[in-house]
Amino acid sequence: MYFLNDIERKTLLGRILPSARKVGVSEELRGWNWSDSPLKPLYPDERIPNFLVGSQYCPTARDVFVSKVRGVRGEENNHVRTGSLLHKAVQNVVLSYVDEVGEQSFEAWWEKEGSRTFRSSNNGQEAQANQGWVKSFVETIWSQTSSECKGALMARRSSQPYASEHDVHASALPFLVEHKVDGRLLGLSGLLSVDCYDYLHGIIFDLKYLRPRSTAEPWRRLYCAGYAIALESVYEIPMDLGCVVYISQINGQPTVSRDLFFIGDDLRGWWLEERDKKLEIVAQKKDPGIPNRCYDTCLYTKYCLGEQK
Amino acid sequence: MVREEGKVLYAELPENLRQVIITGHGSISTDALVLLSTYGVDLILIDWKGKVVSRLSAPEMRTVFTRREQYIAYKDSRSGYLAKAFVLAKMKNQKALLGTFAKNRKETDSAAAERITHFKNVIEDLITRLEAFEPASIDTSRPSILGFEGSASSTYWDGIKEVVPEELKFDERSGRGALDPFNSMLNYGYGVLEGETWRAVHYAGLDPYGGFLHADRPGKPSMVLDLMEEFRQQLVDRTVISLASKKVVTSKDFQIEEGFCRLSDEARRALLKELLGKMEEYLAVGEEKMRWCDLILSKSRDVAQYLRGEVNNYNGFYLRW
Numbered sequence: 001m002y003f004l005n006d007i008e009r010k011t012l013l014g015r016i017l018p019s020a021r022k023v024g025v026s027e028e029l030r031g032w033n034w035s036d037s038p039l040k041p042l043y044p045d046e047r048i049p050n051f052l053v054g055s056q057y058c059p060t061a062r063d064v065f066v067s068k069v070r071g072v073r074g075e076e077n078n079h080v081r082t083g084s085l086l087h088k089a090v091q092n093v094v095l096s097y098v099d100e101v102g103e104q105s106f107e108a109w110w111e112k113e114g115s116r117t118f119r120s121s122n123n124g125q126e127a128q129a130n131q132g133w134v135k136s137f138v139e140t141i142w143s144q145t146s147s148e149c150k151g152a153l154m155a156r157r158s159s160q161p162y163a164s165e166h167d168v169h170a171s172a173l174p175f176l177v178e179h180k181v182d183g184r185l186l187g188l189s190g191l192l193s194v195d196c197y198d199y200l201h202g203i204i205f206d207l208k209y210l211r212p213r214s215t216a217e218p219w220r221r222l223y224c225a226g227y228a229i230a231l232e233s234v235y236e237i238p239m240d241l242g243c244v245v246y247i248s249q250i251n252g253q254p255t256v257s258r259d260l261f262f263i264g265d266d267l268r269g270w271w272l273e274e275r276d277k278k279l280e281i282v283a284q285k286k287d288p289g290i291p292n293r294c295y296d297t298c299l300y301t302k303y304c305l306g307e308q309k
Numbered sequence: 310m311v312r313e314e315g316k317v318l319y320a321e322l323p324e325n326l327r328q329v330i331i332t333g334h335g336s337i338s339t340d341a342l343v344l345l346s347t348y349g350v351d352l353i354l355i356d357w358k359g360k361v362v363s364r365l366s367a368p369e370m371r372t373v374f375t376r377r378e379q380y381i382a383y384k385d386s387r388s389g390y391l392a393k394a395f396v397l398a399k400m401k402n403q404k405a406l407l408g409t410f411a412k413n414r415k416e417t418d419s420a421a422a423e424r425i426t427h428f429k430n431v432i433e434d435l436i437t438r439l440e441a442f443e444p445a446s447i448d449t450s451r452p453s454i455l456g457f458e459g460s461a462s463s464t465y466w467d468g469i470k471e472v473v474p475e476e477l478k479f480d481e482r483s484g485r486g487a488l489d490p491f492n493s494m495l496n497y498g499y500g501v502l503e504g505e506t507w508r509a510v511h512y513a514g515l516d517p518y519g520g521f522l523h524a525d526r527p528g529k530p531s532m533v534l535d536l537m538e539e540f541r542q543q544l545v546d547r548t549v550i551s552l553a554s555k556k557v558v559t560s561k562d563f564q565i566e567e568g569f570c571r572l573s574d575e576a577r578r579a580l581l582k583e584l585l586g587k588m589e590e591y592l593a594v595g596e597e598k599m600r601w602c603d604l605i606l607s608k609s610r611d612v613a614q615y616l617r618g619e620v621n622n623y624n625g626f627y628l629r630w
């Protein structure tokens with residue numbers, strides 16, 4: 001999932017990195033300037049998770065109001081369950097190689113994670129009907145991730161025969177997965193979790209399970225921008241590259257594509273605008289209202305539209 | 310070469326110049342005029358009220374095609390589309406500036422910060438509504454677009470009033486012939502911006518008088534005024550407010566003349582220095598880094614390209630912060 005292919009590498013080296021170096025990032029928009037405008041949060045006592053800042057599903061951002069002000073928990077659906085299991089599977093596989101444990105049994109993992117997710121579902125029948133399909137979907141991603149990690153380790157070992165085993169792992173798999181970072185300096189939660197941070201190439205990865213027929217919209221880059229600024233605020237080093245990894249299905253087959261980009265001023269400015277708007281909703285307990293058209297698989301449909309009736 | 314009482318004050322090669330601004334008294338030789346024209350350097354004269362009174366530039370360099378399309382576009386939906394794009398960008402910049410000022414004041418004056426935030430939110434709401442507006446030809450759409458623009462602007466200046474030092478006596482925005490120091494600084498700044506935008510419009514092959522948002526009126530460079538809408542806030546307003554807040558310019562720098570508020574030479578020089586310095590500063594625009602002056606030129610070219618049908622959209626310039 002987190003290894004770039006030849007074309008992506010060429011794009012990175014030939015276009016994105018040169019452009020990033022040439023254009024640069026305005027100093028005011030670097031995370032370490034969190035105490036100054038424009039990064040300084042207008043409501044320093046409020047916190048919201050980065051996924052709510054980035055999410056553009058609800059056109060009026062009422063999801064922020066409903067979840068953070070009213071404290072409503074969204075209705076879990078099959079899409080959310082699949083996405084969450086995909087995250088856990090990828091995390092599990094990468095970590096087992098990073099930690100030098102090696103290949104793990106998918107069946108054993110599924111028995112523990114997958115079955116539990118479906119057992120605890122509050123929508124028993126719908127969940128059960130999908131379980132088989134989800135299992136085989138996640139299993140394909142599991143084995144693909146495992147092969148990638150194994151391949152990278154072998155390539156590294158064969159090119160550097162005198163490297164220690166630790167060196168081989170740290171450079172072939174330079175990934176901090178589910179990396180925890182404190183976003184409080186920026187008005188974000190204290191426990192942000194970055195899907196993956198590639199510390200050798202300086203890339204922040206965000207994994208997304210895409211609904212069938214949905215497209216890779218530019219706003220999905222906002223998540224990486226938020227993590228980049230938060231990481232900069234904590235580590236005080238520049239974080240300029242982001243990558244959204246899209247897992248989707250074409251003809252029932254898992255398909256992986258990557259959107260690699262420079263986290264420049266435009267994106268940072270956009271993220272800031274979203275953060276400020278959403279922090280304000282929370283701080284002022286401001287109901288932004290129901291839009292003309294709701295996102296059809298929104299987790300809060302029952303709450304918002306039920307309430308409207 | 311600039312001389313004062315025989316002493317050389319400044320010398321520069323013509324190829325290094327982009328524009329010469331004459332403000333105040335003095336004279337210029339015809340040799341200098343020819344030299345500037347040969348090198349495509351514009352010369353503009355701005356009076357103390359900030360009005361561009363004269364402009365000299367090299368002859369046209371583009372074909373008539375762009376201008377012809379500009380005139381035809383007036384009658385079709387492209388005119389409304391462009392006018393909407395200019396106003397939308399202007400409103401987004403207004404919103405961004407108020408947002409920044411609100412944040413800066415949060416700790417020092419939270420009541421003012423809240424008021425500014427309120428004004429920012431009103432503009433945000435107007436932006437959403439204008440975004441949904443489907444423009445037709447400008448004659449049909451002008452009242453609606455100007456309605457949005459007017460509401461946003463009066464809200465914006467209410468917000469700006471909160472950040473202007475009281476001694477500058479800024480009460481409301483007034484155009485030419487300002488009666489208070491803050492307005493007279495703005496007018497002067499807009500004059501400089503107008504000169505720069507005029508140059509850009511000219512080099513993009515557009516007719517400076519053939520605008521869309523601003524109605525045709527003899528002697529009114531409507532296209533220049535249209536395009537500069539999206540640059541006023543980030544370039545001029547921000548600079549003027551910063552000079553006022555830092556007390557570089559104070560009430561002592563003004564006097565009432567002919568019933569109008571007149572800037573002292575020092576204050577005008579300070580403002581000009583800041584603004585011209587800013588024109589040379591770089592900013593990141595998408596995947597490019599460019600100077601503000603080149604950005605204005607690039608947006609003019611975008612308008613011309615849109616009118617010629619080489620691209621099917623035009624996005625006004627705005628900064629989100």
Ligand code: SF4
Nearest residue numbers: 058063294295298304
């Ligand atoms: S149901 Fe509609 S209003 Fe409520 S959060 Fe979802 S999209 Fe927004």
